[in-house]
Amino acid sequence: MATPESGATLESVASAAGVSRQTVSNVLNAPERVAPETRQRVEEAIQALRYRPNRSARSLRTRMSNxxxxxxxxxxxxxxxxxxxxxxxxxxxxxxxxxxxxxxxxxxxxxxxxxxxxxxxxxxxxxxxxxxxxxxxxxxxxxxxxxxxxxxxxxxxxxxxxxxxxxxVDGAAGMTEAVEHLHALGHRRIAFIGWPEGSGVGDDRVAGYTAACRRLGLDPRIVRAEGGAGTGRALATTLLDGDDAPSALVCVSDDSAYGALRALADRGLQPGEDVAVVGFDDTPAARLPGVDLTSLSQPxxxxxxxxxxxxxxxxxxxxxxxxxxxRLLRPSLVVRASSRPAGPGPAAPTEA
Amino acid sequence: MATPESGATLESVASAAGVSRQTVSNVLNAPERVAPETRQRVEEAIQALRYRPNRSARSLRTRMSNxxxxxxxxxxxxxxxxxxxxxxxxxxxxxxxxxxxxxxxxxxxxxxxxxxxxxxxxxxxxxxxxxxxxxxxxxxxxxxxxxxxxxxxxxxxxxxxxxxxxxxVDGAAGMTEAVEHLHALGHRRIAFIGWPEGSGVGDDRVAGYTAACRRLGLDPRIVRAEGGAGTGRALATTLLDGDDAPSALVCVSDDSAYGALRALADRGLQPGEDVAVVGFDDTPAARLPGVDLTSLSQPxxxxxxxxxxxxxxxxxxxxxxxxxxxRLLRPSLVVRASSRPAGPGPAAPTEA
DNA sequence: ATCCCATCTTTGAACGATCAAACGCACGCT
DNA sequence: AGCGTGCGTTTGATCGTTCAAAGATGGGAT
Known part of the structure; x- marks a missing residue:
């Protein structure tokens, strides 16, 4: 008996427990108003009938859809x-x-x-x-x-x-951390691959880069273009082939960074060894073996x-x-091979 | 006047149009029952009051939440x-x-x-x-x-x-197409990098590979392991370093394929030139420059x-x-550099 | 003994829509 | 004139819940 029909209502639970609608409602919404023994009886009836309040009815009355x-x-x-x-x-x-x-x-x-x-x-x-x-x-x-x-x-x-x-996410703070990380590794010529001005997110990130450079006494060097990996590759190529090529590239996004990595590969440069690269977003591809991109992870x-x-x-x-x-939350820098010489440290098993 | 209050109801629209609730309801749910001129009057009232039926009330009555x-x-x-x-x-x-x-x-x-x-x-x-x-x-x-x-x-x-x-998605059909594509390019030693048996999706895909090999008179060669890029790299390495190394790798997923690409790079092999690689899913990373992975795209x-x-x-x-x-839908093969000699054809501009 | 009050519970009335059935009316047929 | 018919419209009931207020019950304080 007490078939758990799908059609249990407040009323049916009430009559099963020998109380009124409103008491059942109170058990659910304001238990402290109900006498302990009544409450228990009602709760048992609720269990037995598998009762769940109908959301539409509740919403209609309370004017909240949840x-x-x-x-x-x-x-x-x-x-x-x-x-x-x-x-x-x-x-x-x-x-x-x-x-x-x-x-x-x-x-x-x-x-x-x-x-x-x-x-x-x-x-x-x-x-x-x-x-x-x-x-x-x-x-x-x-x-x-x-x-x-x-x-x-x-x-x-x-x-x-x-x-x-x-x-x-505090993109500026993240980029500052990236620059400091590279600086600590000994890099002094750190360039930034960014988006055109006016994108909000991009401006925030480049600001952090610039501030860090100022503080550390480095010359900021910024190149910009719309787009993802394709343009990242082009921008990185220009930098690497130019005079006074940078030893580290900070990229506004992982996508740009993937392009930059490609530019490195094009000319036989080893990421982390010859030129360091840092991205932003910690996208799934960043941890692929063979990519191993240092990136800023958003919480x-x-x-x-x-x-x-x-x-x-x-x-x-x-x-x-x-x-x-x-609320402005700091991203955290996930250091991988693209900004770490392969030599020191254990051969970290790259995760699938 | 006729302030577009947020509180327009069926009743308020009805009185504005000089009709009853139900008529307004009919205009919305069964317009053909309402006389054209009445309908228009009601529709104007609806417009004027910006009336939208309350979803909770409707759901409660119709027993459909939409x-x-x-x-x-x-x-x-x-x-x-x-x-x-x-x-x-x-x-x-x-x-x-x-x-x-x-x-x-x-x-x-x-x-x-x-x-x-x-x-x-x-x-x-x-x-x-x-x-x-x-x-x-x-x-x-x-x-x-x-x-x-x-x-x-x-x-x-x-x-x-x-x-x-x-x-x-008809994974088997997709894999068959992949094998045929490679066969048409001249490949005769085509191996499959898969998942362990029992995964449903994986078994389906390998079945298509096996069937195609049979039909084309090729020896199926299947290696399997749990996981993504990391294991893909390991499996590909074993294949490439073994006797009678394959000239093409069909991978159960893009992730495995990324690992395989890495294995190629490890030993200086050029994807598409030296060894062809095909993946499955056409994930965003597949079209990154420097990846350019041929893959099966799901509709x-x-x-x-x-x-x-x-x-x-x-x-x-x-x-x-x-x-x-x-319904079983066929995936479509997106051919990229990983299964196409770079020589012929225009230098396709890789998309960002 | 009376009254009040606190505690617990019940009752009626909404919330805003649709369903089902009844109603009014003009029309054509016998 | 009387009657069924169909169309367009309205009326009452209902979906299942919560709100607001009223009813029951028992226990002190006066």
């Missing part, structure tokens, strides 16, 4: 993917600990995409948003703030005043947790100490 | 990520065209994870599931079928009888569309011709 909207970035942006993948995972996991789930949707970039956000809000399909892939002049933070919609971004609002709450899981924490704070789901509106 | 559950695979499975990333995007986009969204959740692998699925069902939080990352002895297809829960898998149910609906976007189509068919949302329960 869903967080996340826009999956336009297909095949290419380079950022592995990072965002981990981010989504982290957000999903953190959200689950508070009974929240992530609702995915797609939207075109720029103003055209705002409609999708508006639609979800009007339908009360989500309680708030997690933003990723924020770019310069991204319309979303301002718009969401104007509509007083709860949201937290992974990535600063790069243009204009700092809008809304965000968590981000993605922590970022996901903090983003969710902030958002649930805005939603009043968790009580957070009135912390700062922003 | 959400599709998708379990984000346990963190950092590593190799499959870029593929699944595209898959999620495709599913999200296809679902959106029918008013559906994707709900993300996490679950431990194996039986332990089934609770999470059960929970979502009991809450009526989702209407069905999209499965990915199905493995041998995956408990989910059977369990979901027993509960008569609508679901479609990306990936066959590898063990036992074929359970439920799925869409998958992920199409798979996503078909999965959604099937699932919405099961849910009765779209009427599908009573098609087959399974």
């Amino acid at each position: 869903l967080i909207g996340y826009c999956v970035p336009p297909a095949a942006a290419g380079n950022l993917n592995p990072v965002l993948d981990r981010f989504v995972h982290a957000v999903t996991e953190s959200a689950a600990q508070h009974g929240f789930h992530v609702l995915l949707f797609t939207a075109p970039a720029g103003d055209a995409g705002l409609d999708r956000y508006a639609e979800l809000l009007a339908q009360r399909a989500v309680d708030g948003f997690v933003l990723a892939d924020t770019v310069v002049a991204d319309p979303r933070p301002r718009w969401l703030t104007e509509q007083s919609v709860p949201f937290v971004a992974f990535g600063r609002s790069w243009s204009g005043p700092d809008i809304g709450r965000w968590v981000d 993605i899981e922590q970022i996901g947790r903090e983003v969710v924490q902030m958002l649930l704070g805005l939603l009043g789901v968790v009580v957070t100490p009135p912390g700062p509106e922003h | 959400l599709i559950g998708y379990c984000v695979p346990p963190a950092a499975a590593g190799n499959l990520n870029p593929v699944l990333d595209r898959f999620v995007h495709a599913v999200t986009e296809s679902a959106a065209q029918h008013g559906f969204h994707v709900l993300l959740f996490t679950a431990p692998a194996g039986d332990a994870g089934l609770d999470r699925y059960a929970e979502l069902l009991a809450q009526r939080a989702v209407d069905g599931f999209v499965l990915a990352d199905t493995v041998v002895a995956d408990p989910r297809p059977r369990w979901l079928t027993e509960q008569s829960v609508p679901f479609v898998a990306f990936g066959r149910s590898w063990s036992g009888p074929d359970i439920g609906r799925w869409v998958d 992920i976007e199409q798979i996503g569309r078909e999965v959604v189509q099937m699932l919405l068919g099961l849910l009765g949302v779209v009427v599908t011709p009573p098609g087959p329960e399974h």
Whole structure:
């Protein structure tokens, strides 16, 4: 008996336990209001009937969907993917600990995409948003703030005043650490392979490089171009073939760094031995044998947790100490063969 | 006037248009029942008030959440990520065209994870599931079928009888094409770098290799080991250093292939010139300059569309011709430098 | 003995949509 | 004139939950 039908409701649990709807509801939402023995009887009935509150009904009444909207970035942006993948995972996991789930949707970039956000809000399909892939002049933070919609971004609002709450990686600090690392290894001619000015993320990273050079008394040397590995290769080639070729290359991204590694291979130079290379993002390919790229790893899981924490704070789901509106987390330098002479140290078994 | 308050309801639209609730509802769900002039009046009111039906209320009444559950695979499975990333995007986009969204959740692998699925069902939080990352002895297809829960898998149910609906990539056909491609280039000693037996996906792929060898009168030569690039490198090394070294390597995955490429580089061999290498998955790194790996590309976007189509068919949302329960799609071979002599042909500009 | 109060529990009314059935009305047929 | 028919519209009930307020119960304090 007590078939665990899928159709258990508050009412059916109530009659099974010999109490009223509201008492069952209280057992779930405010247990302290219910007498201990009643509570136990109700809990047993809940178990027996495998009761779970219907989410739609609850949402309708409470005006909370317990869903967080996340826009999956336009297909095949290419380079950022592995990072965002981990981010989504982290957000999903953190959200689950508070009974929240992530609702995915797609939207075109720029103003055209705002409609999708508006639609979800009007339908009360989500309680708030997690933003990723924020770019310069991204319309979303301002718009969401104007509509007083709860949201937290992974990535600063790069243009204009700092809008809304965000968590981000301190790219500048990371690059500074990279330069210091290379300097400690004895490198004195350290060049930077970057993106064109105006990209936010790229400017942040190059700033850290420049600052470190200043502090260490090195001459900053920066080359820039749009793109990934292809252009990284071209830029590195120019540097290596020019006068006063650098002994170390700091790259704005792993993708550029892969290009740089290729440029080294083109001319028979050994990464880490002849020229050191450092990337940014610690993408999966960086640890491939034969690549072994030193790179700055972003604390993605922590970022996901903090983003969710902030958002649930805005939603009043968790009580957070009135912390700062922003969090800037340091990436950590993962040193691999591309910036380490092969000679000293044990032959580290490269991980698959 | 007519402030576009966020609180527009069916009732408020109705009174604005001078009709009843139900008529407004009909305009949205069954326009043909409403007289044209009435319809227009109602549509104007909807526009003016920016009305969108409340999803919770609708779900409560219709017992459909219009959400599709998708379990984000346990963190950092590593190799499959870029593929699944595209898959999620495709599913999200296809679902959106029918008013559906994707709900993300996490679950431990194996039986332990089934609770999470059960929970979502009991809450009526989702209407069905999209499965990915199905493995041998995956408990989910059977369990979901027993509960008569609508679901479609990306990936066959590898063990036992074929359970439920799925869409998958014909790995065997892909590998056959790879072998034929190499054969056409003149290769006669083609070896296969694979995974240990029993992995489903791996067995499928090696079967295609073996079949092609038979048909072409070649001696199949198969080496196997668990893992990715690291083991790929080791296996390739053994092959290249042994007697009767192969002139071409077909690898069960891009990751293995990266290891094989490394093994070539270790001994100064030129991919495509001295030894050809083919991978599987067409991961982003395959097109990096300096990698340029020939690989089998899965039609992920199409798979996503078909999965959604099937699932919405099961849910009765779209009427599908009573098609087959399974779809097997062919991957396409993307030929790059690793299986093509550099000599002939224009110097293809490698894409960033 | 009376009253008040705290504790625990129940009752009615929402939340915003859809389903099912009833209603009004003009039309054509007998 | 009377009647069935079909179309367009409205009405009441319902989905399952939580909110707000009211009811029961027992135990001190006066």
